[in-house]
Amino acid sequence: MDFLIPDWPAPVNIQARSTTRHGGVSAVPYTSFNLGDHVGDDPVAVATNRNELRTYLPAEPLWLKQVHGRGVVNADEAQGIPEADGSxxxxxGRICAVLTADCLPVLFCDRSGTVVAAAHAGWRGLADGVLEAAVEAMSVEPGEILAWLGPAIGPQAFEVGEDVREVFMAHDPVAASAFMPSAFSGAGKWLADIYLLARQRLARAGVTRVYGGEYCTHTDTERFFSYRRDGLTGRMASLVWLDPL
Known part of the structure; x- marks a missing residue:
């Protein structure tokens, strides 16, 4: 099984991973390491994939029912599968996890190694403030937080309408720099840089130590699932935890 490991200066007791589509048992079109149990894949295959992932982890991740909102739950107290987009x-040993296939996964820790968080940031959740909610929930100085931007749809592939651009612009006019006119569909369509939008939102929240942001799930068909590209597809997991040393 392949993992992406964040290249960030996290403390030694912080562990973080992001899965790719390789190493599982799911059949086409979920080939092969699909971890999403809500996308139509064979439940037995999903369970097998999750069990394989579990062998690399100190505990079962806290899976979420993601709703493209801004809710962030306390993983140390959560029961079942909470409806939220972050923890x-x-x-x-308590593992925060989010599932994505174009949306942006963001992993967080503080420089002292006392708290971690994970957030699922599609454009709706990003605009609604899920990253700011995660930063607030961590209850440490934002300047002490490190953030890693995991694999998401890249700026040359994420076409959106004027309505999306207006939502971000209404929050902060600086967001204009994250949108370029699209050559694909003509007037009224824009190419959005979700990585830059996330960096802007984090910066406004006081988080300036931000890493990652070099992947494109849409164009890298070999490594990543992409909902925008394929429609019916699997989900990857991004996970972070405090290591039980």
Whole structure:
């Protein structure tokens, strides 16, 4: 199984991983390491894939029912499968996780290694403030937070309408720099840089130590699932936890 490991200066007790589509048992079109149990894949295959992932982890991840909102739950107290788009933890071995296939996964830790968080940021959640909610939930100085931007749809592939651009512009006119006119569909369509939008939102929240942001799930068909590209497809997981040293 392939993992992406964040290239960030996290403390030694912070562990983080992001899966690719390789290493599982799911059949086409979920080939092969699909971890999403809500996308139509064979439940047995999903369970097998999750069990394989579990062998690399100290505990079962806290899976979420993601709704493209801004809700962030305390993973140390959560029961079942909470409806939320982020979680945080101060407990060693408690794993915060989000599932994506074009949306942006963002992993967080503080420089002292006392708290971690994970957020699922599609454009709606990003615009609604899910990253700011995760930062607030961590309850540390934003300047002490490190953030890693995991694999998401890249700026040359993420075409959106004027309505999306207006939502971000209404929050902060600086967001204009994250949109370029699209050559694909003509007037009224824009190419959005979700990585830049995330960096802008994090900067306004006081988080300036931001890493990652070099992938494109849409164009890298070999490594990543992409909902925008394929429609019916699997989901990858991005996970972060405090290591029970």
């Amino acid at each position: 945080f933890s101060r407990q060693a």
